[in-house]
């Protein structure tokens with residue numbers, strides 16, 4: 001299968017369809033310096049079972065939090081690296097004056113879930129596990145418990161001591177109106193290839209979005225790449241501009257982590273420009289089709305891309321710290337009250 005990794009030969013149509021799609025012998029990405037699969041094995045052997053069992057309880061109560069947790073890890077890693085910065089009060093998740101587009105709308109309950117797990121883990125193992133490691137494990141378990149692939153998570157991240165500015169957030173999170181070319185270019189800067197771009201976007205097989213994230217595809221006139229019936233149905237949720245109503249992102253199986261997202265794109269039922277353009281653009285459409293046709297192939301490539309994402313600009317070794325409260329850096333922790341313990345999703349944090 002090695003030939004699939006070779007550059008495409010434009011004269012061979014069948015090769016064009018296959019190019020950029022990794023062969024099934026694709027390797028797990030290399031480990032970033034300071035991370036390992038066994039990092040907490042002797043210091044906190046209960047870690048993964050604590051995370052898993054806590055999430056089983058949380059997701060049984062609200063499966064929507066799986067999407068919230070997966071997105072939290074993405075935002076953590078893309079902005080300043082996977083260092084728990086997204087969890088800090090005063091970051092993109094925090095006060096509105098620091099809010100930044102691309103409309104973060106992270107779920108408040110997801111922050112609480114992470115902090116509750118931290119508290120259980122530290123009770124069992126002392127402060128040996130960072131909030132960023134817990135976020136990475138929670139994202140993996142959110143995928144698994146939604147029906148997606150299991151994979152081992154490299155561990156050993158430490159938490160950062162500064163939060164992301166609005167500018168950092170804006171510069172690093174692609175906007176929903178990005179084209180496939182925009183995504184490919186911006187994710188290349190972080191070391192992702194075109195297959196990673198398509199695979200990571202498959203996270204939109206679960207979760208919800210506000211009308212504001214796609215209404216410009218509906219008004220004043222429908223985007224020609226949007227299916228007519230899909231558009232008509234969306235008009236019920238988003239009848240006018242500027243509502244804060246939400247809709248599910250995968251109209252076939254909204255809470256299942258599967259490959260229906262790609263089938264939706266082929267049916268022109270993708271929600272964002274950044275989704276639908278992956279099928280419109282002929283540099284990515286072949287990958288969309290291959291994932292729509294083969295869920296195993298999608299899962300394999302999603303895992304590779306997630307392991308890469310989870311290692312972006314990690315803080316390790318003696319850098320950073322192990323936070324004693326995920327919302328605050330330790331030097332500020334004396335000021336802290338358990339501010340978010342009662343948060344629920346009725347209090348929406350609209351950050352972009």
Ligand code: HEM
Nearest residue numbers: 067068071074105174175176200203207208209210213274
């Ligand atoms: C490729 C560029 C991406 C863009 C432009 C993008 C954009 C968005 C937008 C606009 C929303 C809806 C926010 C709202 O209206 O409330 C959203 C939701 C979501 N995104 Fe992405 N995203 C991208 C990549 C990712 C990645 C890499 C992941 C995870 C691996 C991810 C996971 C999610 C999830 C799970 C949701 C649903 C959140 C919820 O239901 O609370 N996204 N994304």
Ligand SMILES: *[C@@H]1O[C@H](CO)[C@@H](O)[C@H](O)[C@H]1NC(C)=O
Nearest residue numbers: 023024294295296297298300
């Ligand atoms: C689907 O992808 C997997 C993983 O790459 C591969 O082993 C399998 O042969 C593919 N199945 C089909 C029907 O192509």
Ligand SMILES: *[C@@H]1O[C@H](CO)[C@@H](O)[C@H](O)[C@H]1NC(C)=O
Nearest residue numbers: 089090093094095336337339
């Ligand atoms: C932390 O942020 C949340 C959400 O913005 C806010 O409700 C809470 O008051 C903050 N806590 C502290 C101690 O600043």
Ligand SMILES: *[C@@H]1O[C@H](CO)[C@@H](O)[C@H](O)[C@H]1NC(C)=O
Nearest residue numbers: 101102103210212350351352
């Ligand atoms: C989302 O971001 C866009 C573009 O910056 C902005 O116009 C819109 O008001 C934001 N929506 C919300 C709910 O914050």
Ligand SMILES: *[C@@H]1O[C@H](CO)[C@@H](O)[C@H](O)[C@H]1NC(C)=O
Nearest residue numbers: 043122123124125126127128
């Ligand atoms: C946690 O730290 C305390 C105080 O240093 C120590 O007595 C205890 O054995 C530690 N617990 C574990 C599980 O390492």
Ligand SMILES: *[C@@H]1O[C@H](CO)[C@@H](O)[C@H](O)[C@H]1NC(C)=O
Nearest residue numbers: 037048144149150151152153
């Ligand atoms: C998932 O992967 C983790 C880490 O490799 C492993 O400990 C766990 O047993 C796996 N779970 C399942 C259900 O395969």
Ligand SMILES: *[C@@H]1O[C@H](CO)[C@@H](O)[C@H](O)[C@H]1NC(C)=O
Nearest residue numbers: 088089090161162163329332
């Ligand atoms: C620590 O607290 C101070 C005072 O509230 C605040 O100005 C600063 O931004 C906080 N730093 C971090 C990294 O949260």
Ligand SMILES: *[C@@H]1O[C@H](CO)[C@@H](O)[C@H](O)[C@H]1NC(C)=O
Nearest residue numbers: 175176177178179182216273
């Ligand atoms: C997305 O929309 C914003 C605000 O309307 C605009 O400034 C930006 O150029 C657009 N980006 C793309 C990739 O179209």
Ligand SMILES: *[C@@H]1O[C@H](CO)[C@@H](O)[C@H](O)[C@H]1NC(C)=O
Nearest residue numbers: 178179180181182183185186
């Ligand atoms: C990305 O989108 C902008 C519009 O905001 C466009 O001007 C630019 O050329 C695009 N970049 C790439 C690499 O496609």
Ligand SMILES: *[C@@H]1O[C@H](CO)[C@@H](O)[C@H](O)[C@H]1NC(C)=O
Nearest residue numbers: 236237238239243244245246
């Ligand atoms: C969406 O918002 C509009 C106006 O804010 C409201 O009238 C309508 O009932 C909402 N629709 C749904 C499906 O929530």
Ligand SMILES: *[C@@H]1O[C@H](CO)[C@@H](O)[C@H](O)[C@H]1NC(C)=O
Nearest residue numbers: 212215219239240241242243
């Ligand atoms: C939507 O909100 C934006 C800014 O919040 C405003 O400029 C625009 O006029 C509004 N559009 C409608 C149709 O209300």
Ligand SMILES: *[C@@H]1O[C@H](CO)[C@@H](O)[C@H](O)[C@H]1NC(C)=O
Nearest residue numbers: 010013016017280281282283
């Ligand atoms: C892809 O699309 C571009 C522009 O739409 C076109 O010029 C090019 O020939 C297409 N390439 C293939 C392989 O279809």
Ligand SMILES: *[C@@H]1O[C@H](CO)[C@@H](O)[C@H](O)[C@H]1NC(C)=O
Nearest residue numbers: 080081189190191312313314
């Ligand atoms: C983050 O990682 C990228 C790619 O590995 C690197 O180019 C960049 O300099 C790093 N940024 C920081 C702030 O360390």
